Amino acid sequence: MIKKLLIANRGEIAVRVMRSCKELGIKTVAVFSDADRKAKHVRYADEAYHIGASPSSESYLRMDKIIAVAKKSGADAIHPGYGFLSENGDFAQLCEDEGIIFIGPSPYAIHTMGDKITARQTMMEAGVPVVPGTKEKITSEKRALEMIREIGFPVMIKASAGGGGKGMRMVKEESELISAIRGARSEAKSSFGDDAVYIEKYISSPHHIEFQILADKFGNTIHLCERECSVQRRHQKVVEETPSPLMTPELREKMGKDAVAAAKAVNYYGAGTIEFLVDDDHNYYFLEMNTRLQVEHPITERVVGVDIVREQINIANGLPLTYQQTQIKQRGHSIECRIYAEDPDNNFMPCPGIIREIVEPLGLGVRTDGYMYEGFEIPIFYDPMISKLIVWGETRHEAISRMKRTLDEYKISGVKTSLSFLRSIMETPDFVDGKYNTHFIEQNLDFLLSKRICDTHCEDIAMIAGFVEYLSKLKKIQPTTQFEVYTNKWKDVGRIKAAMRI
Ligand code: MV4
Secondary structure: OOOEEEEOOOHHHHHHHHHHHHHHOOEEEEEEEHHHOOOHHHHHOOEEEEEEOOOHHHOOOOHHHHHHHHHHHOOOEEEOOOOOOOOOHHHHHHHHHOOOEEOOOOHHHHHHHHOHHHHHHHHHHOOOOEOOEOOOOOOOHHHHHHHHHHHOOOEEEEEEEEEOOEEEEEEOOHHHHHHHHHHHHHHHHHHHOOOOEEEEEOOOOOEEEEEEEEEOOOOOEEEEEEEEEEEEEOOEEEEEEEOOOOOOHHHHHHHHHHHHHHHHOOOOOEEEEEEEEEOOOOOEEEEEEEOOOOOOHHHHHHHHOOOHHHHHHHHHOOOOOOOOHHHOOOOOEEEEEEEEOEEHHHOOEEOOEEOOEEEOOOOOOEEEEEOOOOOOEEOOOOOOEEEEEEEEEOOHHHHHHHHHHHHHHOEEEOOOOOHHHHHHHOOOHHHHOOOOOOOHHHHHHHHHHHOOOOHHHHHHHHHHHHHHHHHHHOOOOOOOOOOOOOOOOOOOHHHHHHHHOO
């Protein structure tokens, strides 16, 4: 049984994993880089070890240093979190070779699912629907054209070693094909050291829906229903919710069965996610499998009432699953907003810096998974996601209302954040109506940016309010005077009056 667990990660997910460890009576070991010396995961852990300079290539990606810390500290297991080494089959193998439990699936499952061509072949054999396209890698441009004659333009060229949108090209017509294949190939070669590419039919306005899987080492495999992840920008998810507004009980049953079959096809154990593209007619296609704990796992935890990290640890300990499929029931609705330290007014440029003040929302049905405290400097070296706000409501409507309330309560100063951008998503008609797909942000960008009351605007308003109060004290104006105030991008007389209490 695992007594001491090393978390080979940082930020909110390191803290999240440690929280479950604490409840299970498992001691925790943190590792940290130069930039993370004072980070929350270091303070939360029972022990912490420095593993190198700030760039992840010199710290969180260094397998040798992490294994050395595991040995020195006497940790009997490693949890990789997400990102970094979490989907590195060689790392999982190294842990196994060194007699350390890797909290995740087998190296075989990671390798099979990591290679998208092998993953597609495995799914076809398992009878799971995949996007129409090539079964093998493209060996000649002539063969590629023959293939496309069958499926028709437009198509997607994808790197077999890719995933998450990297090394991907859309091709509308034959004249673009050859340069797209060559481009995708060289991008794949330089990014992944593998130039294998394949072709898929282009699905034009898909939803991105994924199923959470749990499987133990005895072959028991269940799903914890779906997450709707279509609200994303440049392959970065922004808002996730469950249930999906598109889902029906029949479709869930069918996709859930296929998700379980997909996991079983690679003898999967641990927590994992099957990603699907789904069109408006409920046709769905396997896209890829994520062989790790995901950022958005808390919405599933909230709606089905399962601690996914606890299950991961149980599975790694060789225990059977705590739940059977028939015991899994969704209750209510959950939404997650990812809060990034970035500036929506400046093309979402990352904005690292020191957190000056932070006030987190609380109350019924509210969870925040973060790692900030006042005075901590968000490093520039890692992902700009600084917190996740997860709410629950009995209905979708209630969850949206609660999300609006808690976004309004959330105060982070010192760094620019996406809070106000998220707030305007909650007011966008397509989102409110649950009628959105993966094009949601690009299609609503003008609305999303124009409707926002930015932090700087709030500061302008506060300044104007202060000045008005000063003038009214000098009796230059009456408290009932109406003002019309214009700032650079925003005008809203009603709200300014409210802010000034006149
Ligand atoms: C596609 C697609 C349309 N047709 N494949 C993007 C991320 C990578 N995992 C796969 N992606 C896509 N693959 C075919 N055949 C559209 C996307 C896609 C997308 C998928 C999921 C979530 C957001 C997306 C945004 C743009 C494109």
